[in-house]
Amino acid sequence: MKLKDLETSPKKNLYLIGLSVLVGLTAGLLASLYRLVLEKAETFGRFAYAQVLHAPMLALILIPSLLLIAVVITFMMKKYPMSSGSGIPQVKGQLQGAFKANWFTTAFAKFVAGSLAMLGGLSLGREGTSVQLGASMGQMVGGKLAQTERHRRILMASGASAGLSAAFNAPLSGVMFTLEEVFKYFSPLLLLTCMTSAIVSDAVSQLFFGRGSVFHFVIKGEIALQDYWLLIILGIILGAFGALYNTTLLAGQKWMNKISSVYWRVVLSFAATAIMAMVFPLVIGSGHSLINQLTFGWGLGFLLLVLLGKFFISMISYVSGIPGGIFFPLLVLGAVIGAIFATLAINGLNLPESWYANFVILAMAGTFTAIVRAPMTGILLLVEMTGSFSYLLPLALVSLVAYVVADLFNSEPIYDSLLANMLADKSNHIEEMLEGQLVIETIVQFDSKAENKRIAQLVMPHDCLIVAIHRVGKDIIPNGQTELLAGDYLTLMIGQNNEDETRRQVQSLFSEKELTEE
The missing domain is CATH 3.30.70.1450 (Regulator of K+ conductance, C-terminal domain)
Structure with missing residues (x-):
């Protein structure tokens, strides 16, 4: 059967699902390579900062290196503006037809600049970039093999699902995120293609990183039903924090945009990160190591210091427009809030210490819901990332309360707000009518x-x-x-x-x- 006839054939959906397998393979490979490079870059960056602490004269090498990295990132951002920022608003805009990007240059610039940003220790996540890398692979496959614009868009969405799936070993979350946040509607064909790409991408990711879950929390007990009132309080706190986070991020973008030079914006982010690496290195980077170190033994004062430091460095890292996401850093912030809440509740109410991990996990899902406003994705993501289905009910309760509270604060979903800002200034993005x-x-x-x-x-x-x-x-x-x-x-x-x-x-x-x- 000729390719041009497939769109009018009753087998066209099978052909599209076949293409989604190819999208899953390419997106899974690229996102996994990116994840691997980021892990190596973050490890080396932390090592370099530690060496400067022990031998201050090495700053004569570190500072010029950071300035050079800033030059490269600035060039990428100015030459390929669709590579800036998270990547998720850009994908949403492309799928809505607001602007168009070249898949190769966007993926190349995003990969290189995002890796260099992590090398410098910036508090950015891999997920937004992985979503955009996956969507670029979908755009590549669709541009070559799909016969209609509708199917090209569906393959881009499938690539986005595959990218998130590979970033977190979370195929169901990748599918749900595309349906709940990116497309905001459900169709059987979209579900089939996204699920196919996400599953294939997850299989590719497992070849790199194995089958283990991203987080290794030890769950020893379940929160008793009579203590669920604590979850309502936690949800209220997270909803308010989500509204504060969104307001601060958008205000920070406006403030940073007052600096006309893109280069000096990037330098400011690197300078703040370098200073933080010298005085409080725990909060730099993506935050994965920080979550794995969280323990009930940390004092309340220290946890508050971690929260403030991570909040500041995450904001200053993102508002400059450097390629990288907010997805993972906001989960880290949620984990720290959960740790603070758990410390207060366990010590103040004489609750079992084994509930500590539960509160941390619940707070991560609630924070994600309050900021992104995608509760189903948040619930599935934490289930897949922790490898446990035992606390779906408390996850749903905390997420629901956080969603309602954030809505009462009139806080818009963060990716919608970021996309709206991009649409208001289309001159800074590649467009093609x-x-x-x-x-x-x-x-x-x-x-x-x-x-x-x-x-x-x-x-x-x-x-x-x-x-x-x-x-x-x-x-x-x-x-x-x-x-x-x-x-x-x-x-x-x-x-x-x-x-x-x-x-x-x-x-x-x-x-x-x-x-x-x-």
Whole structure:
């Protein structure tokens, strides 16, 4: 069968799933290599800072080296602006059609600059970069082998799932993150392709790092049901912290942008990190070693110092725009908050010391939910990263409370806010206005503007047409008198020339009113 005929063939979905296997292989390989390089870079960076502490004259080598690294990173950021920052907002923007990037230059710049940032000890995570590297592999495969723009976007999403899967050995979390945070809707085809890529990518990752979980917490007991009121308090604290984190990060970006020179922004981040490495080296880097060292023996004052130091260095590392994510550092912050809460609760209420690890894990999920606003991803991520399914109920409770509290503070999901800032300043990002049409899918949600309305009654975007309706296992050919019901699965054709605005109008029309009016 010719490739050009596959899009009209009943086997087109099988072909797309086959391509998602290739995406999983390439994304898993690249993300695993990146993860391996980051581990080596962080280890060497810590060693270099330690040598300077013992022999201060070595600073004459360290300082020029950091300045040179800053030059390389600045060049990458200016030459390939889509490589800056986390990577997750960039992928979301690409999938929404807001801007377009070259997959090779973006992946190359992200890999090199992110590795150099970790070599310098910056508090950045691997997950955002891994998501973007995976999406780039999906873009590569889709650009070569997919026959429609819709399928190219699906393969990019599959690559994003594969990237997160390889970063944390967490295939289910990779799939859920794409559905819950990146796409924000569910479709059977999207689920199948993302799951295929994530599973294949996880298999590749296991060849590099084995089957072990990312964290090695020892869970010796479960929190008693009568003590769940403590989890509600913990959720409230995490929700408030999440709102504070988001506000501080966005304000820090505005402050840093007042420095016109990208190079001096990068130098400022490296200078702050180098100073912190001299006075408090525990908080630099990704934070993986910090989590593994957390123990009930740490005093409350020391834990508070760790929280403040990690919070500061994470902020100063990210707001400069250096390639790297906030995903893992925010989990570390959550772990420290959990340790503080556990210390207070265990000592103050004479609770079992074995609950310490439980509070740490629960706080990580709650912090992720409060900041990212993706509770299912947070729950699955902590389950997969710790290798235990024994505390799903407390994870869900803490995440729910943290979500509600953060929402009461009117704190927007951080990746949505970061994407909005990027869209407000498109001049700093690679854009390409596309011509032609694109097929997208959406669901008529309960209490949306379109529910129980005839198509002729809807105020549709001028370049948008409903071409098919899937309802209760049957396909309906729409016309002006067709009434839309909640749960209808719509296929729409839109123009690519103003795709991001059209998508926003479509979301406003078919999403629940409370969601679109926020």
